[in-house]
Amino acid sequence: MTATIPGSSVHDTPTVPAPSRRRRIGAWIAIGVALLVVGGVGGAISAANQWAAHEALDPESAGPTGTRALAEVLRSHGVEVRVERSRAAAAADLAGAPATLVLPDSPALSDDAVAELVDAATDVVLVEPRSRTLELLLPGSAMAGVAPGDAVDPGCEVAEAERSGAISPGALYTPGPDAVGCYGVDGGSGLLVQDDGGHRIAAVDGGALFTNEHLADDGNAALAANLMGRHPLVVWYVPSTADTDLAGTDPTLGQLTPPWVSPVIVLLLIAGVAAGVWRGRRFGPLVAERLPVTVRASETTEGRARLYARAHDPLHAADRLRLGTLRRLAALLGLSANAAAGDISDAAAGRLGADRTAVRGILLDDIPRSDADLVALSTRLRDMEDAVHAAVRPERSPR
Known part of the structure; x- marks a missing residue:
């Protein structure tokens, strides 16, 4: 005759629940799939952003931020449009005959490289000027904010602007001493023109006026054709980081971060590995013990x-x-x-x-x-x- 400890049962002997190997494997698979999904979504978003940035003001892009429609408008007026993605090719095209250089913002080029391209052109249209480009090519000019969005008359004696009529300028600029400002809003101008007789430079926010989604608004198309169609050839330079002439343009992650970041990352990695070894050590499968003792x-x-x-x-x-x-x-x-x-x-x-x-x-x-x-x-x-x-x-x- 036998008995058991009070509160227990001989027939229903509980055991220590052993972890299910299948459940652990399923959990790791789920974690891996989740990481892949998150990485894929992040990669897609990043790629979409990079592609959108690549298409911006690109005359071969039919996307909303591209300028293919403008290129076709110029071609329909008998103007030859050459899209160049190499600075050397653009300089060679400009050296052959009078031409208009369409130049977006080019942070990958040095001041000398930008000046060399501009000097080779008869006319220059800056379709995305920034402070550095304005100071370099239109001395004394500067950024002056953004227009509220209403259509504005030219208000200047530049013939191309007068023929185009009213537009809704995007970015505004303060004209330098040698530049003429058109489409004035709150002390700024939507168009700057500097003409010394044989060489003319114009600055306008092409992203707000000349892209495929905005070209048909107001007098945007007319202004673009008037500024860029003064000569039979338009050389549209599309800058890229591969065409840079700057040295040391690829800083390492350690150079971009403060000095204390790298040691902290290493310390965190070591702490994570130590915590994993401490909490995750296993010397074999768990042993199921029959309880209670009879x-x-x-x-x-x-x-x-x-x-x-x-x-x-x-x-x-x-x-x-x-x-x-x-x-x-x-x-x-x-x-x-x-x-x-x-x-x-x-x-x-x-x-x-x-x-x-x-x-x-x-x-x-x-x-x-x-x-x-x-x-x-x-x-x-x-x-x-x-x-x-x-x-x-x-x-x-x-x-």
Whole structure:
């Protein structure tokens, strides 16, 4: 005969849940897929941004920010448009005959390279000038904000602007001492023109006026054709970083970041690896331990007896004995497990034909005052249980 530790079950033995290998593999696969999706989305966004920047003011692009429509308008007026992505090729085209150079902002070129291209052209149209280009080619001119968006009349004596009519200029510029400003708004001008007789330079926000999505607005197309169609050849230079003449244009990440960033990154990587080794170390699969431990009934009984004896509480020990007897009597008498103790006592008395008060005293009311009383009560409980057993099952001998 065996027993288990209280509150446990021999038949339903719980085990330590071992981690599922399939679940771990699935989790890592899910993490990998999530990283790939995030990387793919980020790469697509980055590529889209780079492509949009590449197409901006490109005369071969039909996108919203390209200028293919303007190139076709010029060609329809008999003007040859050559798109050059090499500074050397653009300079060679400009050296052959009078031509107009269309020059976007070129941060990859040095001041000397920009000046060399501009000097080779008869006319120059700056379609995306910045402060550096303005100061270099239109001394004294500067950026002056952005126009609110309403159409503005030329307000100057530049013939090309007067023939074009009103436009809605984007960026505004402050004209230098040798430049004429047109389309004035709040102290700035949407068009700057500097003409010294044989060489003319114009500056205008081509991104707001000459792109495919804005060319048909107001007098934008007319202004573009008038500024760029003064000569039979237009050389449209499309700058790129590959055409740079600057040295050391590819700084490393360490050069772009403060000096303390690299040591901090290394320290964080070391801390991450150490934390992974500390928290993730495993010397083998987890061992499933069968719990609870099964012990012999005699050991459990003796252990409880010693605890009750040490506590000097015979009443508590008597209650435990009575509970066991009542539970077994209920089973013998065919009563439910939830039957009241008084009902079990009355049923036992009726089965034995004994006095109900005496039976109730043994099963419920008698209070042991000492260990001797407890032993005597234990004997009476055992005798009563044997008697009921014999009365219910007379064919079997009492235990």
